[in-house]
Amino acid sequence: MQKFTLTLAAASLLVAAATSASAADGRDYISMVGSSTVYPFSTAVAEQFGKTTKFKTPKIESTGTGGGMKLFCSGVGVDTPDLTNASRRMKKSEMETCQKNGVNEVTEIKVGYDGIVVANSKKAKAMQLTREELFLALAKEVPSPEGGDKLVANPYKTWKDINKNLPADKIEVLGPPPTSGTRDAFVELVMDEGCAAFDAIKALKETDKKKFKSVCQTVREDGAYIEAGENDNLIVQKLEANPKSLGIFGFSFLDQNADKIQGATIDGQEPTFDNIAAGKYVVSRPLYIYAKNAHVGIIPGIKEYLAEYTSDRAWGENGYLADKGLIPAPKEERQKFADIAKNMTPVTLD
Structure with missing residues (x-):
């Protein structure tokens, strides 16, 4: 009887593991929502990223900044976005919604100006x-x-x-x-x-x-x-x-x-x-992207996508995003946010 109970427990663990793996396998690409203004810049980076790396091209949706924040802060999991574009800084109330829904660590990257x-x-x-x-x-x-x-x-x-x-x-x-x-x-x-x-x-x-x-x-x-x-x-x-x-x-x-x-x-x-x-x-005004730290290592390619975004070839003074109309930030500011992206340093809103 004891042996049978152990077998059931083991089976339950296997089912849970399989379900978890299935959920993770349900999305092997980056999901990004948010600002229509930042959309063309993030899309250009996504296309370059898809061509030059082993990762799939991220899916970018234009939902507006407010709509993007609502989706981004709705929770953690493969059915929620990994990143959101914003043509203004995240509001304190939005961060509170994020935290209430378990999105406890968010990385903020200022990508340039518009x-x-x-x-x-x-x-x-x-x-x-x-x-x-x-x-x-x-x-x-x-x-x-x-x-x-x-x-x-x-x-x-x-x-x-x-x-x-x-x-x-x-x-x-x-x-x-x-x-x-x-x-x-x-x-x-x-x-x-x-x-x-x-x-x-x-x-x-x-x-x-x-x-x-x-x-x-x-x-x-x-x-x-x-x-x-x-x-x-x-x-x-x-x-x-x-x-x-x-x-x-x-x-x-x-x-x-x-x-x-x-x-x-x-x-x-x-x-x-x-x-x-x-x-x-x-x-x-400045433009931003926000990343959900809890999804790093779960959804493939997030850190690598951010590395491409914060590279000089993308957001630098002669980068391909400047050709799309992005106004590059000063060199010192770009370096600051490149470091934040690399280390996934969570933001603290004043």
Whole structure:
């Protein structure tokens, strides 16, 4: 009887081991989700990685930064992503969700920089805008055109209504949804900054911070701003179809479609590679990838993929990602994050 019990126990162990092996065998490639802005860079690295190593080409999905974080932080296991792209830094609340679901160690790698552009079709005249004008065009509430401290529902219908030197075209801007890191960064770098230029709103910062934030960051919902999903290529196509509309997306998509679209000058600076790299173009931000440390050694090739990503041939000043529109980080910063990737040093968010 004892011998029979031992045999059952051994059988149970064998079944468990077989199930575990089967789960691991269920995915022998890297799964990556996240930002549509970082997507083309991670895809370029994945293609190079698949061609030059023994590992399978990673599967990259464009889900938006927020959507990617949700999937990434949903747990540990082969049915969850190993990596996620992000066009903003991970939020503390997202890290808390990760940890609550057992994703305890995450490695953060800043891969470079990007500009956020406001672009239109080359069939139309290039726009010259300021952050204040963009705020007035897109905010739900704005200072009354009649003056004073009163805030009113956005009355502006055309660009000329805001500035007589702008075209009399209807305000129609195609942009990313709230789940997008590009949307987060646009709100922070354009809406917040443009908003603070008005004394009537600036005063709220001292008296009612919640109202100040709401006024600065709430986008109008009357059709002037159109959420176009996470597919930046679709925005490019719509700009071609409607030359009077504008679109918001990362510099790399402008760079890749320079034959069809053009970037607006913002606060006197054009969205060019050199201007973003030099810090002259104000609407720029860092880009990130995040790796799930618990999957290293379980899913094959994660450390090797990160090694390719953080190599000079990829993200260096003359690397193939610069050809795709990525603005390389300074050499010292690249070395810092290459070391973090090599050692899989977990991030601690402030």
